[in-house]
Amino acid sequence: MTEQEATNAVLAGTAREGHSLCWHCKTDVGDDPLCPHCVKLQPLGKQSDYFTVMGLPRKLSIDTRVLEPVFHALSRRFHPDMYRMAAPRERMIALENSALLNQAYRTLRDPFDRAAYLLELERGREGDRRDSPPQDLFEEILEVQELLGDYRLADGSERESLRPQLNQKREALQAEQDERGRDLTERLFKQWDQLQEQSQPPTTEQKAPLLDAMRRIIGERAYLRRVLNSLVEALR
Amino acid sequence: MKIPLPLAGASQHKEPRVVGIDLGTTNSLVAYMKNGQPRVIPGADGDPIVPSIVYFAPDGEIQVGKEARAHLFESPERTVYSVKRLMGRGLDDVQGEREHFAYQLSDEFREVVRIKMDDRLYTAPEVSAHVLRALKARAEAQLGETVDQAVITVPAYFNDSQRQATRDAGRIAGLEVLRIVNEPTAACLAYGLEQRREGTVAVYDLGGGTFDISILKLRDGIFEVQSTNGDTRLGGDDMDRVLAEVLATELRSGRSGVSIPQAELTERLRIAAEEAKKALTDAETTTVRVELPDGDWTRELSRSEFEQLIAPIVERTLEPCRQALEDAGVSTVEIDEVVLVGGSTRVPLVRDRVARLFAKTPHCDLDPDEVVALGAAVQAGILSGDVEGFLLLDVNPLSLGIETYGGAVEKLIARNSTIPTSARNVFTTGVEGQQAVAIHVVQGERELAADNRSLARFNVHLPPMPAGFPRLEVTFLVDENGILSVSAYEHRSQAEARIEIRPSYGLTDDEVERMVIESFEHAESDLRTRQLVEARVEADQVIKATEKQLPAAETFVRTGLMPQSDLDRIRRTLAELAGSVASEDHHLIRDRIETLDAASRGLAALVMDKAVKEAIEGRTLEEAEQTIRGEEAPEV
Numbered sequence: 001m002t003e004q005e006a007t008n009a010v011l012a013g014t015a016r017e018g019h020s021l022c023w024h025c026k027t028d029v030g031d032d033p034l035c036p037h038c039v040k041l042q043p044l045g046k047q048s049d050y051f052t053v054m055g056l057p058r059k060l061s062i063d064t065r066v067l068e069p070v071f072h073a074l075s076r077r078f079h080p081d082m083y084r085m086a087a088p089r090e091r092m093i094a095l096e097n098s099a100l101l102n103q104a105y106r107t108l109r110d111p112f113d114r115a116a117y118l119l120e121l122e123r124g125r126e127g128d129r130r131d132s133p134p135q136d137l138f139e140e141i142l143e144v145q146e147l148l149g150d151y152r153l154a155d156g157s158e159r160e161s162l163r164p165q166l167n168q169k170r171e172a173l174q175a176e177q178d179e180r181g182r183d184l185t186e187r188l189f190k191q192w193d194q195l196q197e198q199s200q201p202p203t204t205e206q207k208a209p210l211l212d213a214m215r216r217i218i219g220e221r222a223y224l225r226r227v228l229n230s231l232v233e234a235l236r
Numbered sequence: 237m238k239i240p241l242p243l244a245g246a247s248q249h250k251e252p253r254v255v256g257i258d259l260g261t262t263n264s265l266v267a268y269m270k271n272g273q274p275r276v277i278p279g280a281d282g283d284p285i286v287p288s289i290v291y292f293a294p295d296g297e298i299q300v301g302k303e304a305r306a307h308l309f310e311s312p313e314r315t316v317y318s319v320k321r322l323m324g325r326g327l328d329d330v331q332g333e334r335e336h337f338a339y340q341l342s343d344e345f346r347e348v349v350r351i352k353m354d355d356r357l358y359t360a361p362e363v364s365a366h367v368l369r370a371l372k373a374r375a376e377a378q379l380g381e382t383v384d385q386a387v388i389t390v391p392a393y394f395n396d397s398q399r400q401a402t403r404d405a406g407r408i409a410g411l412e413v414l415r416i417v418n419e420p421t422a423a424c425l426a427y428g429l430e431q432r433r434e435g436t437v438a439v440y441d442l443g444g445g446t447f448d449i450s451i452l453k454l455r456d457g458i459f460e461v462q463s464t465n466g467d468t469r470l471g472g473d474d475m476d477r478v479l480a481e482v483l484a485t486e487l488r489s490g491r492s493g494v495s496i497p498q499a500e501l502t503e504r505l506r507i508a509a510e511e512a513k514k515a516l517t518d519a520e521t522t523t524v525r526v527e528l529p530d531g532d533w534t535r536e537l538s539r540s541e542f543e544q545l546i547a548p549i550v551e552r553t554l555e556p557c558r559q560a561l562e563d564a565g566v567s568t569v570e571i572d573e574v575v576l577v578g579g580s581t582r583v584p585l586v587r588d589r590v591a592r593l594f595a596k597t598p599h600c601d602l603d604p605d606e607v608v609a610l611g612a613a614v615q616a617g618i619l620s621g622d623v624e625g626f627l628l629l630d631v632n633p634l635s636l637g638i639e640t641y642g643g644a645v646e647k648l649i650a651r652n653s654t655i656p657t658s659a660r661n662v663f664t665t666g667v668e669g670q671q672a673v674a675i676h677v678v679q680g681e682r683e684l685a686a687d688n689r690s691l692a693r694f695n696v697h698l699p700p701m702p703a704g705f706p707r708l709e710v711t712f713l714v715d716e717n718g719i720l721s722v723s724a725y726e727h728r729s730q731a732e733a734r735i736e737i738r739p740s741y742g743l744t745d746d747e748v749e750r751m752v753i754e755s756f757e758h759a760e761s762d763l764r765t766r767q768l769v770e771a772r773v774e775a776d777q778v779i780k781a782t783e784k785q786l787p788a789a790e791t792f793v794r795t796g797l798m799p800q801s802d803l804d805r806i807r808r809t810l811a812e813l814a815g816s817v818a819s820e821d822h823h824l825i826r827d828r829i830e831t832l833d834a835a836s837r838g839l840a841a842l843v844m845d846k847a848v849k850e851a852i853e854g855r856t857l858e859e860a861e862q863t864i865r866g867e868e869a870p871e872v
Contacts, residue, residue, distance in 0.1 A: 072458050076627055080656065080716045084414060084619045095715060099658040106653060 050104035060189035256612025262444030267613035274613035312338030322360040324398030368409035392418035393466030420450035422611030435572035443578035462564035465556035472580035639685035771822035
């Protein structure tokens with residue numbers, strides 16, 4: 001195993017206890033959150049990812065209006081406030097399950113976080129990544145950096161004259177950002193979901209180009225977001 | 237939406253009772269659930285409010301609330317108020333405010349502020365514990381049972397150290413704090429319970445010392461906080477102060493000398509300012525009056541002048557509001573209701589600005605002083621199962637991160653994340669055989685660790701291994717109270733790692749433990765003192781009454797109705813009782829009272845007899861009855 005793989009194994013929790021026996025009465029619980037025999041709350045962490053926690057298939061198009069009631073229902077089941085009378089072990093499980101649920105909801109609610117999470121699931125967490133600028137916008141971004149540099153050095157009246165240009169750049173980049181977002185959520189998401197729907201589980205070869213495309217877009221979005229933030233800050 | 241039902245046979249509580257407590261900067265209250273409705277618990281005078289003031293008498297007695305407030309003028313350095321502003325803070329944090337407090341702070345302790353009182357030092361949690369203990373006693377008196385568990389509220393923007401300090405205060409007061417709840421959320425709970433509303437609510441909470449703004453979504457009994465923001469150093473106190481400073485300048489220039497100590501003058505000005513502020517809620521002008529020995533000093537104050545003074549303070553509340561809206565991703569249009577909480581929201585200027593910002597009239601049906609305590613009681617009900625169908629989903633107000641190389645911050649948990657929440661990091665070692673990994677946790681939004689709030693330093697221990705070999709998985713867990721706990725698991729050795737915690741602005745477990753013990757000792761001595769005082773008072777009454785009967789007793793002996801030995805015995809036991817009054821032993825005093833009682837029984841019967849005879853002689857039966865009834869049984 002490489003170092004990265006070892007770390008991933010740690011994070012996936014597979015290095016730890018892998019059984020599905022109830023901690024209290026030792027009945028086999030399988031995937032049930034509550035033990036069918038003694039009704040004690042079971043830990044989620046072991047085989048769960050954010051999709052399974054919320055009872056969803058590993059698909060990227062999610063109707064967030066459907067997500068909320070699921071989140072509410074699961075919150076009622078797991079929240080520590082509902083376990084005040086329980087034994088400390090069960091309270092601890094409620095606490096951990098709740099934390100996992102809240103992270104799952106937060107991540108899956110936002111399409112870009114959702115996609116980034118999928119990549120992590122499929123390919124493991126990546127170490128320090130340097131997001132590179134989108135190739136087709138390379139020139140554009142250089143111009144923006146120069147413009148920002150001029151703006152910062154300029155005084156009052158010069159700044160005023162630069163503002164319209166900066167605004168224009170901001171709008172243009174925002175449009176690029178939005179387009180990339182649409183490409184991700186409308187094209188790539190649908191393609192991914194179609195793969196999941198076919199009768200055979202998708203192969204690595206089938207998944208790879210989609211995941212690569214998603215990775216690129218997410219990286220570009222992150223880069224563009226930083227440039228846009230600088231523009232917005234300057235124009236404030 | 238489920239409607240909370242009263243418990244069948246609600247009078248018998250099998251489980252211990254949980255109360256809700258609003259531990260405020262200026263005022264505190266305690267509430268409980270009764271038949272599905274939250275109710276505040278009043279004191280003997282009918283008022284549910286307990287001023288958050290503690291007076292330390294020179295003889296060691298401690299008074300809380302209204303009793304304590306009475307000492308503000310004559311002993312300002314012994315009367316501690318607004319101690320909430322010191323909770324979870326170090327000396328450096330409060331330097332700016334020090335001159336405004338009449339009581340003294342110790343320079344010796346930098347991380348946890350200590351108040352100097354005679355030769356003792358008190359931390360803020362210890363002082364707050366006195367207020368909590370008074371509330372606990374009040375609840376016990378009302379409910380007729382012991383109260384050991386409570387839900388206590390804190391400002392939503394309180395950081396980890398401030399929350400821990402509040403929990404510590406509870407422990408010292410003998411209360412198990414089942415839950416720390418954010419004040420705006422609690423207020424919303426009371427409001428939501430009351431109004432059965434669904435939708436998006438903004439809670440604007442301006443108290444004595446803190447400001448919070450929370451945006452919540454209410455749906456189907458779930459109160460989900462979307463975002464929260466605020467300022468833990470902004471409140472009604474600041475309004476008082478700004479006015480008091482103006483008054484002070486005018487007073488000093490107007491009068492050549494003021495013949496009272498500076499500390500007392502500061503207090504008088506502050507209270508006069510507070511009263512003027514309150515008067516201007518309903519009146520357009522008011523007369524500020526400062527009582528001084530050489531004649532009262534007065535000054536007319538108009539509402540518009542006051543508003544000019546406090547406008548910057550109110551303005552400061554608006555930026556957190558905008559930030560909270562942005563973080564929640566909602567516009568003011570999407571806010572269905574605005575709820576006002578905290579006494580300071582009574583100020584007309586505050587109401588106007590809030591109404592303008594949110595483009596709607598704020599909701600002020602609920603008593604802004606009581607609503608937080610009521611909400612805490614509802615949460616107590618949720619925890620004990622008395623209230624069904626409701627759930628609070630709150631968020632952490634500040635981002636949590638760890639300090640990395642070069643002093644930067646790696647953010648682990650973003651602000652406004654729904655809690656409970658957790659983050660994991662895997663660490664390894666850089667040095668051969670390194671046996672500990674040091675982690676510095678900070679709270680805040682800045683890029684550099686030094687610009688954020690230091691929370692604590694964690695020292696994680698591991699067995700010696702080659703550099704870079706260990707796989708130390710550290711889990712940072714923020715629980716439903718918004719308090720952080722850290723655990724670590726080392727994968728190579730497959731063992732939970734031992735962690736030492738050094739809080740940056742908090743008390744260690746040992747210190748709290750010691751304070752808990754001390755407070756029990758103090759409570760016991762309090763009790764003994766009270767019993768002693770009561771015994772002495774009764775002894776005095778008995779002695780006086782018996783002495784009054786002695787001439788009659790002598791007559792009875794002379795006329796042969798009572799033996800001399802009886803009178804001797806009464807005299808002896810009377811002297812013994814009188815002798816015991818000076819002792820510290822209330823048991824002894826009570827024994828002596830009973831002995832005298834027994835010895836005087838014969839005398840009592842004779843006195844009663846005599847009264848009856850005198851009443852009857854030469855009178856009709858009615859007259860005699862009247863006389864006898866009017867003359868009650870002789871006191872013995």
